[in-house]
Amino acid sequence: MSKYTEDDLREELKTKEYEYGFYTDIESDTFPNGLNEDIVRAISEKKEEPEWMTEWRLEAFKVWKEMTEPEWANVNYEKPDFQAISYYSAPNSKPKYDSLDEVDPELLATFEKLGISLDEQKKLAGVAMDVVVDSVSVATTFKKTLAEKGIIFMSISEAIQEHPELVRKYMGTVVPQKDNFYAALNSAVFSDGSFCYIPKGVKCPMELSTYFRINQAGTGQFERTLVIADEGSYVSYLEGCTAPSRDENQLHAAVVELIALDNAEIKYSTVQNWYPGNAEGKGGVYNFVTKRGLCENNAKISWTQVETGSAITWKYPSCVLKGDNSVGEFYSIAVTNNFQQADTGTKMVHLGKNTKSTIISKGISAGKSQNSYRGLVQISSRAENARNFSQCDSLLMGNECGAHTFPYIEAKNKSAQIEHEATTSKIGEDQIFYCNQRGIDTEKAIALIVNGFSKEVLNKLPMEFAVEAQKLLEISLEGSVG
Amino acid sequence: MLKIKNLHASVDDKAILKGIDLHVKPGEVHAIMGPNGSGKSTLAAVVAGKEEYEVEEGEILLDGENIDELGPEERAHKGVFMSFQYPVEIPGVSVTNFMKTSINETRKAKGLEDMPANEMLKMIREKSEMLEIDRKFLSRSLNEGFSGGEKKRNEIFQMAMLEPKLAILDETDSGLDIDALRIVANGVNKLKSKDNAVIIITHYQRLLDYIVPDYVHVLMDGKIVKSGDKQLAHKLEAKGYDWIKEEVGV
Numbered sequence: 001m002s003k004y005t006e007d008d009l010r011e012e013l014k015t016k017e018y019e020y021g022f023y024t025d026i027e028s029d030t031f032p033n034g035l036n037e038d039i040v041r042a043i044s045e046k047k048e049e050p051e052w053m054t055e056w057r058l059e060a061f062k063v064w065k066e067m068t069e070p071e072w073a074n075v076n077y078e079k080p081d082f083q084a085i086s087y088y089s090a091p092n093s094k095p096k097y098d099s100l101d102e103v104d105p106e107l108l109a110t111f112e113k114l115g116i117s118l119d120e121q122k123k124l125a126g127v128a129m130d131v132v133v134d135s136v137s138v139a140t141t142f143k144k145t146l147a148e149k150g151i152i153f154m155s156i157s158e159a160i161q162e163h164p165e166l167v168r169k170y171m172g173t174v175v176p177q178k179d180n181f182y183a184a185l186n187s188a189v190f191s192d193g194s195f196c197y198i199p200k201g202v203k204c205p206m207e208l209s210t211y212f213r214i215n216q217a218g219t220g221q222f223e224r225t226l227v228i229a230d231e232g233s234y235v236s237y238l239e240g241c242t243a244p245s246r247d248e249n250q251l252h253a254a255v256v257e258l259i260a261l262d263n264a265e266i267k268y269s270t271v272q273n274w275y276p277g278n279a280e281g282k283g284g285v286y287n288f289v290t291k292r293g294l295c296e297n298n299a300k301i302s303w304t305q306v307e308t309g310s311a312i313t314w315k316y317p318s319c320v321l322k323g324d325n326s327v328g329e330f331y332s333i334a335v336t337n338n339f340q341q342a343d344t345g346t347k348m349v350h351l352g353k354n355t356k357s358t359i360i361s362k363g364i365s366a367g368k369s370q371n372s373y374r375g376l377v378q379i380s381s382r383a384e385n386a387r388n389f390s391q392c393d394s395l396l397m398g399n400e401c402g403a404h405t406f407p408y409i410e411a412k413n414k415s416a417q418i419e420h421e422a423t424t425s426k427i428g429e430d431q432i433f434y435c436n437q438r439g440i441d442t443e444k445a446i447a448l449i450v451n452g453f454s455k456e457v458l459n460k461l462p463m464e465f466a467v468e469a470q471k472l473l474e475i476s477l478e479g480s481v482g
Numbered sequence: 483m484l485k486i487k488n489l490h491a492s493v494d495d496k497a498i499l500k501g502i503d504l505h506v507k508p509g510e511v512h513a514i515m516g517p518n519g520s521g522k523s524t525l526a527a528v529v530a531g532k533e534e535y536e537v538e539e540g541e542i543l544l545d546g547e548n549i550d551e552l553g554p555e556e557r558a559h560k561g562v563f564m565s566f567q568y569p570v571e572i573p574g575v576s577v578t579n580f581m582k583t584s585i586n587e588t589r590k591a592k593g594l595e596d597m598p599a600n601e602m603l604k605m606i607r608e609k610s611e612m613l614e615i616d617r618k619f620l621s622r623s624l625n626e627g628f629s630g631g632e633k634k635r636n637e638i639f640q641m642a643m644l645e646p647k648l649a650i651l652d653e654t655d656s657g658l659d660i661d662a663l664r665i666v667a668n669g670v671n672k673l674k675s676k677d678n679a680v681i682i683i684t685h686y687q688r689l690l691d692y693i694v695p696d697y698v699h700v701l702m703d704g705k706i707v708k709s710g711d712k713q714l715a716h717k718l719e720a721k722g723y724d725w726i727k728e729e730v731g732v
Contacts, residue, residue, distance in 0.1 A: 433532055444587060
């Protein structure tokens with residue numbers, strides 16, 4: 001990929017409308033709206049889950065019923081009616097395929113529209129795909145290559161059947177059922193998601209990648225991802241999302257748990273491009289996600305996210321630095337335009353000695369949007385010599401948007417070293433005119449300035465993803481200056 | 483090449499240019515001098531197409547075509563280049579990347595393909611050597627943390643890369659030490675040809691020792707009050723502007 005230049009990229013970027021706004025008509029198997037114990041049992045039954053899993057879900061449901069939606073985030077929206085949502089939807093074509101020929105052609109057409117046809121993906125050495133359309137995995141590739149290394153990469157439903165001991169041991173250990181309202185809801189009704197286990201000492205030879213789509217009208221998506229990197233192993237995991245354009249709000253409450261055992265490293269990258277609603281603020285996805293990783297001794301977890309979509313984002317990929325010398329990183333670009341609202345950031349919880357965390361957050365607000373960074377750096381009394389560096393930069397476009405920073409620091413150990421830097425800047429008319437004078441039109445000038453602003457984070461993404469991320473930045477901000 | 487006729491322009495309803503006539507032919511170098519606030523930089527900005535300036539009257543013709551209605555990028559595509567008095571910073575965007583975007587956007591406007599990477603590289607090498615620019619400098623973020631002299635040299639480097647038809651140098655000499663001034667002036671002289679033209683806006687005749695103008699114009703209170711050759715610049719340097727004020731009764 002060394003021949004790649006930013007201009008190669010820009011050549012591709014001609015799209016004006018929300019590119020992935022289409023709806024695929026695949027026959028689906030959908031539950032009636034509403035949530036109660038019977039629905040939870042039915043989901044579990046549908047998926048032929050073992051008893052312990054059903055019980056685990058029911059426990060979560062009991063807790064959820066007693067909980068209320070959090071209101072501390074800097075976002076305003078009409079709360080979803082949780083009884084008006086259908087909690088299960090699966091494409092009818094249930095069986096797994098050995099080859100693409102067997103896959104529903106309409107589904108393949110969907111992939112093509114997304115530019116991620118499995119055909120191409122198969123050829124693209126180094127990327128294994130576990131595709132989630134609606135709630136059930138329908139295709140998995142590169143499984144064999146991974147199997148040779150003993151790497152398990154499959155849907156969480158399959159993992160519950162095939163590797164119950166691993167799932168049972170780790171699920172809920174980083175994000176417990178009762179962690180928060182949305183995590184509890186997810187624990188009760190999660191439909192599917194991905195599971196990944198890297199055995200001791202194995203470096204995963206390829207980027208593992210999952211594309212999520214929300215598809216069925218009015219279906220909430222409750223993905224559950226569990227990644228376990230055993231001692232001394234390494235994995236880079238990519239998660240990218242697109243969704244059909246749709247007029248009603250769609251709820252998405254995912255849970256991602258990462259476990260990095262001693263000396264292991266997990267790199268988790270996300271490009272999120274869900275439907276943000278139209279220019280008047282109508283529609284769009286509600287994205288309420290709980291992502292957290294646990295680091296044992298000398299382990300490292302790195303979150304990189306590019307968030308351009310969703311009407312409402314509530315998301316704090318976090319690290320619990322339990323082991324000594326463990327490292328947590330958070331690199332984030334959050335773009336909001338029109339009426340989007342994002343409250344996003346991270347928590348770095350330092351429990352072990354000599355733990356280190358880095359937070360680089362870049363917020364870009366345009367239109368009438370509101371973009372908040374919320375971060376917590378917590379140093380426990382036992383965490384000797386903990387270090388944190390945080391940098392939060394905001395870029396504003398126009399006069400009607402808002403950028404907010406809510407950094408929280410709790411240090412209970414005197415040896416802690418904590419640095420926090422924050423800047424706010426505005427794309428100036430002078431910058432635009434300067435670019436114009438050099439023959440660069442305003443739209444392109446903004447893309448250039450925004451990409452420059454985001455560079456530190458874009459550089460952390462794997463190359464294929466960096467390309468897509470830059471595209472998304474440009475598409476998201478098109479028409480935002482006038 | 484450039485014909486400005488009875489140009490009146492204002493910003494925020496304040497009249498700044500009050501009837502400018504200027505005719506620049508290919509191969510010529512014109513210097514525009516004048517005291518602070520006389521409208522020199524405004525003239526440059528209006529020709530370049532800065533939007534906050536309102537053209538109230540008159541017209542600007544480039545090769546016979548009225549460019550009043552064209553946006554600044556379209557004028558740039560037609561070969562108008564302005565070296566900024568205060569070049570802006572764009573963090574995270576390298577000089578090279580900026581130049582690449584600039585050149586390819588201009589080519590695109592002309593219906594040309596992107597410049598091949600090896601050709602671009604060769605050009606960057608040549609032009610940076612000409613202006614004695616360290617290659618490391620080209621990977622730095624545009625103008626971020628540049629000294630005054632580096633910023634100006636970078637402006638002329640961009641001019642060299644873009645090879646404009648009409649270059650307007652707005653106080654390019656300010657903030658330059660004598661060595662940098664010599665390098666910048668040499669660069670401009672090498673870029674000069676019978677097909678292009680340069681307008682130099684300056685307070686001092688210092689730069690004009692290096693880039694010899696064919697015409698010198700004095701701008702006062704939004705009008706060109708006196709034109710002459712290089713001798714006029716020397717006279718201004720020696721005697722200031724007061725004598726002109728008296729002579730023309732401003």
